[in-house]
Amino acid sequence: MTKMICSILIAAAFFLHNSTNERKSTMKMNAGIITTKLAETKEFYTKKLGFGVAFENEFYLLMHTPNHEAEISFLLPNHESQQPLFHKPFKGEGVYLTIEVDDADKVYKEIKAKGVSIKIELRDEPWGDRHFAISDPNGVNIDIVKYSPQS
Numbered sequence: 001m002t003k004m005i006c007s008i009l010i011a012a013a014f015f016l017h018n019s020t021n022e023r024k025s026t027m028k029m030n031a032g033i034i035t036t037k038l039a040e041t042k043e044f045y046t047k048k049l050g051f052g053v054a055f056e057n058e059f060y061l062l063m064h065t066p067n068h069e070a071e072i073s074f075l076l077p078n079h080e081s082q083q084p085l086f087h088k089p090f091k092g093e094g095v096y097l098t099i100e101v102d103d104a105d106k107v108y109k110e111i112k113a114k115g116v117s118i119k120i121e122l123r124d125e126p127w128g129d130r131h132f133a134i135s136d137p138n139g140v141n142i143d144i145v146k147y148s149p150q151s
Contacts, residue, residue, distance in 0.1 A: 030062075030070075030071045030072065030073055031072050031073070031097065032072070032073040032074070032075060032086075033072070033073070033074050033075070033090050033095070033138055033140060034074075034075050034076070034077050034086060034087070034088060034089045034090050035074055035075070035076070035077070035089055035090055035138045036076065036077060036089060037074075037137050037138055038059075038061050038074055038076060040137040041061065041074050041136060041137055041138060042056075042061055042063070042074075044136050044137050045063050045072075045136070046063075047114070048111065048114050048116050049066075049099070049111075049142075050066045051063045051064060051065060051066065051072075052064050052066070052068075054071060058076075059075065059076040059079040059081065059082075060073065060074070060075050060076070061073065061074040061075075062074075065099070072097070074138075077089035090138055090139070090140075091139075092138060092139030093139055095139075095140050095141070096133075096140065096141040096142065096143055097140060097141070097142050097143070098142075098143045098144075098145055099142060099143070099144045099145070100145055100146070100147060101144055101145070101146055102146065103146060104122060104130045104131055104132065104144060104145060104146035105122065105130070107144055108122045108132050108144070111132075111134060111144070116134050117134065117135070118132055118133070118134060119133045119134055119135055119141065120132055120133035120143075127148075127150065128147075128148030128149070128150070129145050129146065129147055129148055130145070130146045130148070131143055131144060131145035131146065132144055
């Protein structure tokens, strides 16, 4: 009887473990921008925003946020190692990133002190968020925001 109960418990634990793992499948997203400006982009994200380089070669740059929670990649256009889908360069409009911060005022002062052009000045929105916006060398707009809980 004890063997049977142990077998049932082991089977139940195995089932719960496997079904929980299936429900917890992960998906990670990394935005990619195709650009000829790899050097300028690296300089901007490392010097102005404090990003780090996760990987780099002559045609690809993978960067991570200072806390390593998100990544963004940059790829040279028309590179022979890439499929045609990844050949055309970004045309500099219609894309934005949001970077959530703990203190928008502090980051605003730091960014401004580094000489970054501010596209939208620091402001409070009616829904409670505080943010400002800048653009990277490729024309990717970056909204830097301190989210506030909705009331």
